[in-house]
Amino acid sequence: xxxxxxxxxxxxxxxxxxxxxxxxxxxxxxxxxxxxxxxxxxxxxxxxxxxxxxxxxxxxxxxxxxxxxxxxxxxxxxxxxxxxxxxxxxxxxxxxxxxxxxxxxxxxxxxxxxxxxxxxxxxxxxxxxxxxxxxxxxxxxxxxxxxxxxxxxxxxxxxxxxxxxxxxxxxxxxxxxxxxxxxxxxxxxxxxxxxxxxxxxxxxxxxxxxxxxxxxxxxxxxxxxxxxxxxxxxxxxxxxxxxxxxxxxxxxxxxxxxxxxxxxxxxxxxxxxxxxxxxxxxxxxxxxxxxxxxxxxxxxxxxxxxxxxxxxxxxxxxxxxxxxxxxxxxxxxxxxxxxxxxxxxxxxxxxxxxxxxxxxxxxxxxxxxxxxxxxxxxxxxxxxxxxxxxxxxxxxxxxxxxxxxxxxxxxxxxxxxxxxxxxxxxxxxxxxxxxxxxxxxxxxxxxxxxxxxxxxxxxxxxxxxxxxxxxxxxxxxxxxxxxxxxxxxxxxxxxxxxxxxxxxxxxxxxxxxxxxxxxxxxxxxxxxxxxxxxxxxxxxxxxxxxxxxxxxxxxxxxxxxxxxxxxxxxxxxxxxxxxxxxxxxxxxxxxxxxxxxxxxxxxxxxxxxxxxxxxxxxxxxxxxxxxxxxxxxxxxxxxxxxxxxxxxxxxxxxxxxxxxxxxxxxxxxxxxxxxxxxxxxxxxxxxxxxxx
Numbered sequence: 001x002x003x004x005x006x007x008x009x010x011x012x013x014x015x016x017x018x019x020x021x022x023x024x025x026x027x028x029x030x031x032x033x034x035x036x037x038x039x040x041x042x043x044x045x046x047x048x049x050x051x052x053x054x055x056x057x058x059x060x061x062x063x064x065x066x067x068x069x070x071x072x073x074x075x076x077x078x079x080x081x082x083x084x085x086x087x088x089x090x091x092x093x094x095x096x097x098x099x100x101x102x103x104x105x106x107x108x109x110x111x112x113x114x115x116x117x118x119x120x121x122x123x124x125x126x127x128x129x130x131x132x133x134x135x136x137x138x139x140x141x142x143x144x145x146x147x148x149x150x151x152x153x154x155x156x157x158x159x160x161x162x163x164x165x166x167x168x169x170x171x172x173x174x175x176x177x178x179x180x181x182x183x184x185x186x187x188x189x190x191x192x193x194x195x196x197x198x199x200x201x202x203x204x205x206x207x208x209x210x211x212x213x214x215x216x217x218x219x220x221x222x223x224x225x226x227x228x229x230x231x232x233x234x235x236x237x238x239x240x241x242x243x244x245x246x247x248x249x250x251x252x253x254x255x256x257x258x259x260x261x262x263x264x265x266x267x268x269x270x271x272x273x274x275x276x277x278x279x280x281x282x283x284x285x286x287x288x289x290x291x292x293x294x295x296x297x298x299x300x301x302x303x304x305x306x307x308x309x310x311x312x313x314x315x316x317x318x319x320x321x322x323x324x325x326x327x328x329x330x331x332x333x334x335x336x337x338x339x340x341x342x343x344x345x346x347x348x349x350x351x352x353x354x355x356x357x358x359x360x361x362x363x364x365x366x367x368x369x370x371x372x373x374x375x376x377x378x379x380x381x382x383x384x385x386x387x388x389x390x391x392x393x394x395x396x397x398x399x400x401x402x403x404x405x406x407x408x409x410x411x412x413x414x415x416x417x418x419x420x421x422x423x424x425x426x427x428x429x430x431x432x433x434x435x436x437x438x439x440x441x442x443x444x445x446x447x448x449x450x451x452x453x454x455x456x457x458x459x460x461x462x463x464x465x466x467x468x469x470x471x472x473x474x475x476x477x478x479x480x481x482x483x484x485x486x487x488x489x490x491x492x493x494x495x496x497x498x499x500x501x502x503x504x505x506x507x508x509x510x511x512x513x514x515x516x517x518x519x520x521x522x523x524x525x526x527x528x529x530x531x532x533x534x535x536x537x538x539x540x541x542x543x544x545x546x547x548x549x550x551x552x553x554x555x556x557x558x559x560x561x562x563x564x565x566x567x568x569x570x571x572x573x574x575x576x577x578x579x580x581x582x583x584x585x586x587x588x589x590x591x592x593x594x595x596x597x598x599x600x601x602x603x604x605x606x607x608x609x610x611x612x613x614x615x616x617x618x619x620x621x622x623x624x625x626x627x628x629x630x631x632x633x634x635x636x637x638x639x640x641x642x643x644x645x646x647x648x649x650x651x652x653x654x655x656x657x658x659x660x661x662x663x664x665x666x667x668x669x670x671x672x673x674x675x676x677x678x679x680x681x682x683x684x685x686x687x688x689x690x691x692x
Contacts, residue, residue, distance in 0.1 A: 017095060018065035020147065020169040021140045026058035027173025029570070031180025036193040036561035037574045038532045039581040039594055046199050049577045053570055064136045072098035092148035096141050103137035106130040115545040117492055124544030128568050143169065184563070191553070193561035280639035281632075282309035290334040290360050291315050298355055303341040305404055307377035311337050314381060314632060316388045324389055324624045325617055333388040334360045334396035339377070340404060346416070350423045353400055354431075362396035363431060367609065368441040369397040370428060372421055372451035375410030377401040380448050380478070381632075382590075382625050386602040389621045390611040396441075400424060402454065410450055411483075417454035425458055429470045444609050445475035449535055449595065452477035452527075453484040460485035464498040464525060474524040474608050478597045480505075482539035487527060507531050507557070508592055509600040512607065526608050532559030533595050534578035542572040588630030590622075598625075 033050045041049075072094050110130035113123055147168060188196055285301040286294045291312045293301035304312060318329035336356045338349050362368055369387060373379050379399055387395050402417035403410040432440050445467075447455035456477060459466050467475070480487045490497040491505075501519065505527035506512055512520065529536040537549060546566040553562035564571075582595035590598040602621050606613055613621070 016069065017140070017144055017147065018062060018069045021065045021136070021143050022058050022061040024143060024169040024173040025061040025136065025139060026054045027170055028176040028180075029053050029057040030174075031177035031184070032565075032567055032570050033574070034181050034184045034196060034199065035564045035570070035574065036184075036188050036195040037564070037578045038195070038534045038537070038560065039578040039584075040195050040198065041577065041581070042198055045577050045580060046196075048580075049573055053573050056569060056573075060132070061136050061139075064133050065140050068098055068102050068137060068140060069095070071102070092144065095144045095148065099137045099141035099144060103134045103141065106134040106137065110134065117545075119544070121540055121544075124540075128543055132568070187563040188561070191562040193563045195561060280643040281636045282306075282313045284313075286312045286315065288315060288317075288332055290332045292335065292337045292356060296359075298352060298359060299336075299338055299342060303339045304337055305339045305341065305377055305401060307373065307379070307404075308337040308339045308401065310381075311335060311377075311379050311384070311399075314384075314628075316385055316393070318393060320624075321389055321393050324620050325392060325613075326620070327392065329393040331365065331391075331393040331395075333391075333393045334362050334365065334398075335384065336360065336362070336396065336398040337377075337379075338400045340401045346420045346423060349400055350420060350427060353398055353424060354427045357396070357398060357428070357431075360396065362398065363435065363441055365391075365396045365441050366394040367391050367396070367611070368428075368443050369395065369446055370421075370424065370443070370455075371397055371399045371446040372417065372455035373399050373401060374449045374451050375403045375405050375413070377404060378448075379451075380446075380597075380601065381629065382598045382601045383446055383448075383476070383605060385625055385628065386605045386621060387609070387611070389617075389624070390602075390606055390609075390613055397446075398424075414450065414454055414457070417450075418457045418460075421454055422458045425470060432471045440471065442473045442609070443471050444473050446477075447475075447480075448478040448597075450481060452480040452487075456480065456484050456486040460489070462486075463496070464490075464500070464502050467525070474526075474610065476526050476528065476604055476608050478528050478601075479533050479535045479595050480527050480529060481535055482537055482541060503527065505529055509603050512604070524608065526604060528597055528600065528604065530559065530592065530594060530597070531557040532593065534575045534582050535595050538572075538575045538579060542566075542575060543568045587633035588626045590626060598629075 030050055030053075033053045034046065107130070110127050113127040113130070115124070115127065150168075185196070188194075288294055289296035291297065292299040293304050293308070293312045301309070312335050315333050315335045318332060321329035321333075336353060338353045338356070340349075342352060343349050357363065367387065371379050371383075379397070384397055387397065400420055402420060403413045405413075428443070432443060445455055447453070455475075477487075482488070486497075487505075490503060494501075494503070497503075501522055503525040504512075504515075504519075504523045507528075507530055512523075515523075531549070537547065541547060549556060549560050550564060550566045550571070556562055578594075584594070585591065585596050585598070590596075592599045602618065602625060605611065606618065
C-alpha cells in the first residue's frame with residue numbers, strides 16, 4: 001500500500017504546483033505532435049517527435065513556473081501575516097495573481113516585438129519566449145485555480161480531503177492529448193492529408209500513455225538533481241533561498257544538456273570514421289589520368305574519403321558515353337576531388353585543387369563545373385553523369401570536401417566551407433580572367449542541400465550580378481536550405497538582389513516549361529525546391545513566425561498538408577523529423593518527392609547549362625542514369641556482403657590450424673561460390689527459360 005501511495009504521490013499530490021503544471025503541459029503537448037508533416041511518418045518517427053516535444057515542454061515549463069513560483073514566494077515574504085503565516089487561500093490568491101501578472105507582462109513584451117521577415121534571431125527568439133512564457137503563466141493560473149480551490153475545500157471540509165490525494169495534472173494532460181489526437185486524425189482525413197496514415201489512433205494513444213510515463217520518470221530525475229543543487233545553494237548562501245529552486249532546475253537542465261552534448265560528440269566521431277572508411281566496391285584507385293586519386297593525380301587516393309572514392313571511380317568512359325548518345329565521345333571526362341584528409345590547411349587544399357585543374361587541362365574543356373558537396377562530401381551522380389553524356393565527355397567537375405558528416409551534423413562547418421569555396425572561386429576566376437573570352441570554358445555552378453548553401457553564400461550580401469563578374473554562366477541548386485543567406489535575401493527582396501530576373505525558384509520541370517518563353521530564356525540560375533522538401537523549410541524561422549507555406553489552407557502549395565497548424569516548437573520538431581524521410585529513395589527508381597530531385601536533373605542540366613540534345617538522346621540518358629544507379633547500388637551491396645563473408649570464412653579456416661594458406665584456399669572457394677551464384681542469377685533473368 002505504501003508503494004502505491006508513493007506512486008500516486010509522484011504523479012501529482014506530492015509535487016509542487018510548478019511541477020504539476022509542467023506535467024500537465026508535457027502530457028497535453030503529446031496531442032499536437034501528431035499533426036501531419038511534409039513527409040510520411042512512421043510510428044518510430046512519431047515516437048521521436050512526441051518524445052522530443054514532450055520532454056522539451058516539460059523542461060521549459062518547469063523552469064518558467066519555478067521562476068514564477070519564486071516570485072510569488074518573494075512577494076508573500078514582503079507582507080506581514082499573523083501567527084501561522086499566510087493561509088491556503090492567501091497563498092492561492094498570490095499564486096494566481098503572480099501568474100496573471102507574469103502573463104500580462106510577457107504578452108506585452110511579445111506585442112512590442114512584432115514579427116518581421118528580416119528580423120534578427122535574438123529579437124525573434126525574445127518574442128517567441130515571451131509568448132510561450134505568457135501561455136505557460138495562463139495555464140499555471142488556470143491549474144492553480146482548480147488545484148488550489150480543491151486544496152482550500154479539502155482544508156475546510158473533512159469530507160473533501162480525499163481530493164488532495166487525486167493526481168489531476170497527468171490524467172488531465174493525457175485526456176487533452178487523446179482528444180487532440182482524435183481531432184488531428186479527423187481533420188487530416190477531411191483534407192486528405194496522408195502523411196500520418198501509418199500512425200493509427202490506437203497506437204497514438206498508447207504512445208501518448210508511454211510518453212506520459214516517460215515524462216514522469218524524466219521529471220523525477222530532474223527534480224531530484226535540482227533539489228540537491230538548491231539545498232547546496234541555500235546551505236552556502238541562505239539569502240538566496242527564494243531563487244534556489246529555479247537555479248537548481250537550470251543547473252539540472254544544463255547537466256542534462258551536457259550529457260546529450262557528449263553523446264552527440266561521440267556519435268559524430270563514429271560517423272566520421274564511417275565517412276573515411278574504404279568500401280570494397282571502390283577499394284582500387286581509378287585508372288583514368290583525368291580523375292583525382294589515379295596514378296597520375298596529385299591527390300593521393302587514400303585521402304579521398306568514402307564519397308570521394310565513389311565520385312572518382314564512377315566516372316563515365318568514352319565507350320559508355322558513345323553507347324548512350326549514339327555518337328563518339330570527344331574526351332575522357334574530368335572529375336577532381338580534394339578530400340578533407342588531404343591537408344589540415346585550407347590554402348593547401350585549394351592550391352592542390354587548382355593544380356589538378358591545370359594538370360588535367362580542365363580550362364580547355366567546353367564546360368567547367370565548380371560543385372560544392374553535401375556535408376558528407378557527396379556529389380550528385382545523376383548530375384555528373386548527365387553532364388558527361390550531354391558534353392560527350394568534354395567537361396570537368398571539381399569539388400572540395402569540408403566535412404565527412406551528414407549535412408544535419410555539418411551545420412557548424414558551413415563557415416569553413418564558404419571560406420574554402422570562396423578561395424577556390426578566386427583561383428578559378430583569376431585563371432579565367434587571364435584567358436581570352438573565346439578561350440574560356442562555360443563556367444557553371446552546382447550545389448545540393450548543404451552544398452547549395454555553401455556555394456551560394458560566397459555571394460551573401462551581394463547580388464546575382466556579382467556572379468556575372470565572376471564569369472559564372474549559370475547554376476543549379478537543389479533543395480537550398482532555409483539558412484542560406486544569399487537565397488534568404490533574394491526571397492525577401494528579389495528586385496534588389498536580382499533586378500534582371502535571372503534567378504528562379506520552382507518545384508519541378510513542368511513548372512519551368514509553363515513559364516512564358518521570354519522569362520524561361522532569361523533564367524540562368526535555378527533553385528529547384530520541392531514544396532514537400534523539409535530542407536528548404538527547416539530552420540529557426542519556424543520558431544519565430546508562421547511560414548508562408550503554412551498560411552491559409554487554400555493557398556498552400558501541393559504537398560503541404562492543409563490540416564496542420566503552426567505551433568513554434570511543435571512545427572519545428574515535426575519538420576525536423578521530416579528530414580529523416582526526405583531522402584527515402586529506391587536505387588534506379590527516380591521520383592519527385594521530398595529531397596529526391598533525380599527525376600528532373602538531366603532535363604535541367606540540359607536547359608540551364610545550355611547543353612541541347614535530341615529528345616531521343618535525352619530519353620537514352622535518363623534510361624542509362626537509372627540503370628547505372630541501380631548497378632552501382634547492387635555492386636556496393638554485393639561487394640560489402642562478399643567482403644564480410646570472406647572475412648568470416650578466413651577466420652574460421654585460420655582457427656583450424658591447417659598447413660595450407662587459408663587466404664589462397666578461401667579465395668579459391670569463394671570464386672567457385674560467386675561463379676555459381678552468377679549462373680543462378682543469369683538463369684533467373686527474363687527470357688532465360690526458367691521461372692523467376
